[in-house]
Amino acid sequence: MTTYTFRLLFLGFALLFASCSNDDDTITVTPLGDYENGILISHEGNFGLGNASVSYVSNDFMTVDNGIFEGVNSSPLGDSAQSIAFNGDLAYIIVNGSNAIEIVNRYTFESVATINTGLNNPRYMAFANGKGYVTNWGDGTVTTDDYIAIIDTTSNALEAQTISVAEGPERIMTIGNTIYVAHKGGFGQNNILSKIDAISNSVATITVGDVPNSMQLDASGNLWVLCEGNPSWSSSGETAGQLAKVNTADDSVTMINFQVTQHPSFLSLDNGALYYYLGGSVYRMETTATNLPTSSEIDGLNFYGMTTNNGILYGVDAVDFSSNGSISAYNLSTNTMSGSAELGIIPSGIYVN
Numbered sequence: 001m002t003t004y005t006f007r008l009l010f011l012g013f014a015l016l017f018a019s020c021s022n023d024d025d026t027i028t029v030t031p032l033g034d035y036e037n038g039i040l041i042s043h044e045g046n047f048g049l050g051n052a053s054v055s056y057v058s059n060d061f062m063t064v065d066n067g068i069f070e071g072v073n074s075s076p077l078g079d080s081a082q083s084i085a086f087n088g089d090l091a092y093i094i095v096n097g098s099n100a101i102e103i104v105n106r107y108t109f110e111s112v113a114t115i116n117t118g119l120n121n122p123r124y125m126a127f128a129n130g131k132g133y134v135t136n137w138g139d140g141t142v143t144t145d146d147y148i149a150i151i152d153t154t155s156n157a158l159e160a161q162t163i164s165v166a167e168g169p170e171r172i173m174t175i176g177n178t179i180y181v182a183h184k185g186g187f188g189q190n191n192i193l194s195k196i197d198a199i200s201n202s203v204a205t206i207t208v209g210d211v212p213n214s215m216q217l218d219a220s221g222n223l224w225v226l227c228e229g230n231p232s233w234s235s236s237g238e239t240a241g242q243l244a245k246v247n248t249a250d251d252s253v254t255m256i257n258f259q260v261t262q263h264p265s266f267l268s269l270d271n272g273a274l275y276y277y278l279g280g281s282v283y284r285m286e287t288t289a290t291n292l293p294t295s296s297e298i299d300g301l302n303f304y305g306m307t308t309n310n311g312i313l314y315g316v317d318a319v320d321f322s323s324n325g326s327i328s329a330y331n332l333s334t335n336t337m338s339g340s341a342e343l344g345i346i347p348s349g350i351y352v353n
Contacts, residue, residue, distance in 0.1 A: 032089075033107030035068065035353060040091070040106075041316060041327060042081040042349035047097060052081035053344045054093065054109070056353075057327060061339030069093070069102065072109040077102060084351050085125035085132070087153055091351075092132065094122050101125070101134070103156055106353055118149055118158040127153065128174040129198040135169035136162075140187040143167045148181070148196070163201050165194045173215055174198070175223075175248060182212035182225060189230050195251070206251050209242030214267035216274065218287040221248050226267035226276055229258070241278075243267075243285075243292070256292055270308035270332065277303050282313065282330075298335050305348045308332065316347040 038058040045051035054077065056065045069077040079097030086092075091106035100116040121137035131150050138145035148163040168186030172179065177198040183190035193206040209227030216224045223246040230239040241258035258264060264278040274285045281296035304318035304325070313330040325347040329339040 031107075033105065033109070034065075035109055036107045038063070038353055039314060039327070040084060040351040040353050041343055041347045042084050042093065042351070043325070043344045044080050044082070044096075044346040044348050046322065046345060047080055050076055050079045050098075051345060052077045052079055052095060052097070054081065054084070055327075055343045055347070057341050057343075061329065061341055064341045064343075066344045068109050069104065073104075073111045075111075081349075082122065083124045083349050085127070086351070086353075087127050087132065092125050094125055094134065096122055101151075113156040115151065115156065115158055118162075120145070120147075122149070123170055124172045125151075126172040126174045126179065128179055129177050130154070131159075131198070133163075133172060133174075133179055133196075133198070135165075135172050135181060137168060137186045143186075143188070146186065148172075148179075161201070163196060163203060165196075165203060166190060166192060166205065169194065171213065171215055173217070175217060175221075178248075180215060180223060182208075182215055184211050184213055189234055189236065191227070193225065193246070204251075206246060206253065208244040208246070208253060209255060210239045212244070213265050216267050216269040217248075218269065218274075219272065220287070222246065222287065223248050224267060224269070224274060224287070226264055228263040228265055229260075231263065232261075243274075243276075256290070258292065266303065266306035268306060268308040268313075270313075271311065275306075275308050275313065277301070277306050277315075282306070282315075284332075297332075298330055304346070305350055307350045307352070309352045312338070314350045314352075316343065316350060318346045318348070321346055 035056045041055040043053045053067045078095035082094045082096035093102040099119045103113045123135040125134045134149040150159040168183045168190045169181045170184035171182040179196040181194040183192045191210045195204045208225050210230045212225045212227045214226045225244040227242045229241040232238040240260040241264045243256040245254040264276045266277040268275045282298040283293045284297045302317045303315040306315045311332050316327050318325045325343045331338045
């Protein structure tokens with residue numbers, strides 16, 4: 001065999017081996033849908049006009065798609081989209097004014113089911129024990145008709161049983177089979193958490209500050225509850241905002257006080273630090289801290305909703321509540337804006353998909 005022939009054979013085997021190796025190493029990833037790897041934003045729309053919507057913004061802010069529910073399903077979402085909850089591949093859109101829950105595939109937004117009975121002023125949803133739990137205010141002028149509706153997530157049907165709770169159940173989250181509900185107070189004010197056993201549906205209460213509006217669980221098992229305090233127009237008189245730290249092992253509560261005229265909101269947690277919004281600014285506080293921060297991180301904001309995820313802070317601006325709103329993203333390493341986009345009318349909830 002000549003040297004030239006040997007070289008040709010060697011080159012052929014090398015090419016064949018490289019080709020086979022490349023084929024074996026290639027992994028084809030099938031996209032789950034048009035709306036994965038981005039942010040979903042729920043829009044309340046104008047109350048009574050039935051123009052609630054959901055927008056999608058890609059992580060790099062290069063793609064913005066407003067009104068995706070109506071665009072995919074050729075039907076309106078309904079009146080006043082309050083919130084969205086994820087369970088596996090499904091997104092449950094709580095449509096407050098329509099007393100309904102629209103269930104869609106969270107990545108394609110194709111409709112899966114609609115629940116439009118047994119709900120009365122629904123607000124937020126969480127999952128435990130194979131079921132979904134939905135906070136309901138009932139009639140806002142009645143203080144004794146508030147409840148948690150229960151959904152069988154296998155059939156996506158509402159169960160006949162409900163859990164009666166105190167006035168104004170709002171945000172809800174689960175830790176294992178324990179459900180925590182923050183009672184903001186409905187059309188009034190309240191100052192408790194409901195603690196519900198998802199197995200027995202028994203209810204206990206924990207007293208926190210006035211008007212608890214958001215909750216976060218830290219790595220040490222502490223439940224942080226941001227309480228905005230009674231507003232100045234409250235018949236009970238204005239009260240200071242408070243940050244409650246609830247030890248979930250024994251339900252003991254430690255309170256950190258704001259000033260009487262300070263009413264914080266939108267508590268979020270990222271990389272071991274708490275973030276909240278107050279007076280047009282965002283503040284950062286370590287979960288090991290015992291005092292509130294004295295200086296802000298980002299100023300000059302007008303947020304109607306806020307969350308953090310993986311070093312990025314997202315906030316939505318409802319502008320004048322009749323024009324299109326917007327979303328902005330801020331890099332929490334530099335506290336500088338990294339992206340923005342125009343949205344629909346009254347954006348409020350932000351959900352990383």
